[in-house]
Amino acid sequence: MQYHALYQIAQIRDIEKQAKASLAIGNPTARLPDSLMITAGKAAAQLAWRILDAASKKDVKKIMILAGPGDNGGDAFEVAHQLAEMAQLSPEDTHYEIHVLICGEPNAYSNDAKKSLLAAQTNSIHWHTIDPLQQAQLQRDKLPQLNFSQFDLIVDGLFGIGLSRPITGIVAELIIQINHSKACPVLALDVPSGLNADTGQVIATIATTAEDAVAVIASHTISFIANKPGLHTASGKDYAGIVVVDDLNIDNGYYPVPYAYLSNPSQLSTLIPARKQNSHKGSYGDVLIVGGSTGMQGAAILAGRAALYTGAGRVYLDLIEPSSSVDYSHPEIMHSSIEEHDLSNAHVVIGPGLGHSPNALNRLRHALIHAPALVIDADALNLIAIHTDLQALCRNRSNLSWRTIITPHPLEAARLLNCDTGKIQADRCLAAQTLANQFRCTVILKGSGSIIAAEIMGNSAEANKALAKTDNHPNDGESRSTQPRSDKTQICINPSGNPALATAGTGDVLAGICGTMLGQGLSAFNAACLATYIHGLAADDCVRENFGPIGMNASELIPAVRKVLNQMIQ
Ligand SMILES: NC(=O)C1=CN([C@@H]2O[C@H](COP(=O)(O)OP(=O)(O)OC[C@H]3O[C@@H](n4cnc5c(N)ncnc54)[C@H](O)[C@@H]3O)[C@@H](O)[C@H]2O)[C@@H](O)CC1
Numbered sequence: 320m321q322y323h324a325l326y327q328i329a330q331i332r333d334i335e336k337q338a339k340a341s342l343a344i345g346n347p348t349a350r351l352p353d354s355l356m357i358t359a360g361k362a363a364a365q366l367a368w369r370i371l372d373a374a375s376k377k378d379v380k381k382i383m384i385l386a387g388p389g390d391n392g393g394d395a396f397e398v399a400h401q402l403a404e405m406a407q408l409s410p411e412d413t414h415y416e417i418h419v420l421i422c423g424e425p426n427a428y429s430n431d432a433k434k435s436l437l438a439a440q441t442n443s444i445h446w447h448t449i450d451p452l453q454q455a456q457l458q459r460d461k462l463p464q465l466n467f468s469q470f471d472l473i474v475d476g477l478f479g480i481g482l483s484r485p486i487t488g489i490v491a492e493l494i495i496q497i498n499h500s501k502a503c504p505v506l507a508l509d510v511p512s513g514l515n516a517d518t519g520q521v522i523a524t525i526a527t528t529a530e531d532a533v534a535v536i537a538s539h540t541i542s543f544i545a546n547k548p549g550l551h552t553a554s555g556k557d558y559a560g561i562v563v564v565d566d567l568n569i570d571n572g573y574y575p576v577p578y579a580y581l582s583n584p585s586q587l588s589t590l591i592p593a594r595k596q597n598s599h600k601g602s603y604g605d606v607l608i609v610g611g612s613t614g615m616q617g618a619a620i621l622a623g624r625a626a627l628y629t630g631a632g633r634v635y636l637d638l639i640e641p642s643s644s645v646d647y648s649h650p651e652i653m654h655s656s657i658e659e660h661d662l663s664n665a666h667v668v669i670g671p672g673l674g675h676s677p678n679a680l681n682r683l684r685h686a687l688i689h690a691p692a693l694v695i696d697a698d699a700l701n702l703i704a705i706h707t708d709l710q711a712l713c714r715n716r717s718n719l720s721w722r723t724i725i726t727p728h729p730l731e732a733a734r735l736l737n738c739d740t741g742k743i744q745a746d747r748c749l750a751a752q753t754l755a756n757q758f759r760c761t762v763i764l765k766g767s768g769s770i771i772a773a774e775i776m777g778n779s780a781e782a783n784k785a786l787a788k789t790d791n792h793p794n795d796g797e798s799r800s801t802q803p804r805s806d807k808t809q810i811c812i813n814p815s816g817n818p819a820l821a822t823a824g825t826g827d828v829l830a831g832i833c834g835t836m837l838g839q840g841l842s843a844f845n846a847a848c849l850a851t852y853i854h855g856l857a858a859d860d861c862v863r864e865n866f867g868p869i870g871m872n873a874s875e876l877i878p879a880v881r882k883v884l885n886q887m888i889q
């Protein structure tokens with residue numbers, strides 16, 4: 320199973336069910352050599368070993384394995400068993416001290432988990448327990464006296480995809496201690512405990528404050544059966560760390576169409592058209608940026624420069640405030656008014672610094688009606704949110720097979736869907752999918768793990784119904800099995816980028832790059848995926864060069880985007 324295919328919990332459960340049914344049952348008390356839990360435990364133990372080897376050169380290496388009440392805990396027992404076996408075979412000059420903390424009722428475990436526990440009990444392991452009856456209350460004196468900073472590796476097998484409510488009580492306190500100790504690598508089994516594998520939200524209730532929402536902050540996550548969207552968007556990147564996928568040798572035939580994909584750099588690089596020797600500026604697309612009202616000209620200029628630096632043949636600005644329509648440090652950028660420009664060959668980016676004036680509104684209406692390739696950003700999105708006639712114009716563009724990309728951040732997305740940002744962030748894939756269906760265009764929902772969504776066939780009713788279902792419980796931690804599969808929408812999660820991008824102007828840069836990519840003849844979806852990827856990759860490059868994560872600015876990002884784009888075609 321490839322790393323880039325992302326599956327929801329309900330799909331994973333289906334795959335798991337079919338794979339389990341295909342395994343011979345035989346003697347129920349025997350340990351099947353090929354049970355999924357054993358395969359999972361072996362894969363995780365091997366990864367744990369490699370992480371430990373790289374992180375600690377000590378003669379005595381201490382490992383803490385946390386085992387929760389379900390099969391994630393079963394995986395943890397299997398990891399303990401496998402590590403103990405590996406430790407026995409290791410050279411004598413290194414000693415491994417393996418601890419397991421059981422946070423479940425031994426009799427209540429599944430058969431597979433019981434077998435793994437039994438197997439681990441044959442090894443030399445230090446056992447600790449938390450009485451399950453006391454887990455609900457927070458009694459600090461009942462916490463096992465474990466100093467987490469003594470360990471060289473912590474394995475998190477508390478909860479996986481079966482977590483159904485927020486973590487509270489002693490287990491929550493344990494997680495807080497582990498997160499605070501920050502002393503060693505933390506390997507999460509399947510998913511960091513506390514994180515919703517579908518949405519990337521830390522599971523919480525409406526009543527839970529941000530401080531109370533608890534999840535393990537892992538340095539590594541080994542995702543079983545398939546990769547999962549929640550590890551890559553919203554809070555996912557903060558909690559999952561480096562993600563490794565192990566398919567447990569499950570036959571490909573059991574896998575349905577993925578819910579979404581992670582953008583795949585090697586595929587994206589093939590989208591960039593090779594430049595012929597015999598070509599000219601007309602070969603690489605005209606980009607017209609419309610925006611820049613009083614005090615906001617910089618936004619349009621940034622978008623224009625980004626278009627220029629990513630290879631547009633000609634770049635024009637149409638500034639709402641015309642007195643300063645020249646970018647003196649980039650005199651190659653020309654001026655043109657959208658109303659006079661021949662839009663049949665132009666790729667229009669409207670919105671950066673556009674404002675809400677009647678002039679802005681007229682230009683937007685003109686663009687929606689006349690521009691066959693259009694990127695809609697910032698204030699243009701806010702105008703669409705409040706003018707229903709513009710929404711209809713936007714929707715109508717898909718009937719003409721015109722290319723449209725909208726680039727909302729969560730607040731703009733909330734305005735477009737008439738909800739609050741909490742609902743957008745509660746399920747970012749679903750929100751992007753709903754926007755794509757409602758506005759019949761390609762969507763880039765910005766934020767950590769930007770979501771790119773585009774409609775394949777029109778059916779907004781189903782996705783809207785599902786979003787409405789989340790209305791009363793925006794953050795209630797229930798796995799949303801009611802939400803539609805994305806077979807009407809294609810969804811990509813962008814893996815690149817970092818908090819350096821959380822600064823004014825970077826969105827304008829993204830909009831400009833989208834304009835260039837439309838100018839290279841790409842579909843709106845491919846243009847959006849490629850633009851978002853190189854935008855994030857450039858920010859990653861800036862961090863490597865110590866221009867960030869603190870203080871990188873949008874102007875610095877632009878030449879970095881040019882650099883990574885050229886590196887991609889080499
Ligand atoms: N079943 C299988 O064949 C496989 C299962 N695997 C593992 O099994 C996991 C799923 O196992 P489960 O379905 O047992 O689910 P989990 O192990 O994620 O947890 C479910 C258990 O936790 C309890 N629980 C849920 N939320 C809680 C909370 N907030 N506080 C306290 N208790 C809570 C539930 O009542 C249940 O007992 C996967 O994530 C994966 O790690 C893997 O071994 C792959 C194969």
Ligand SMILES: [K+]
Binds near residue numbers: 478512
């Ligand atoms: K876990």
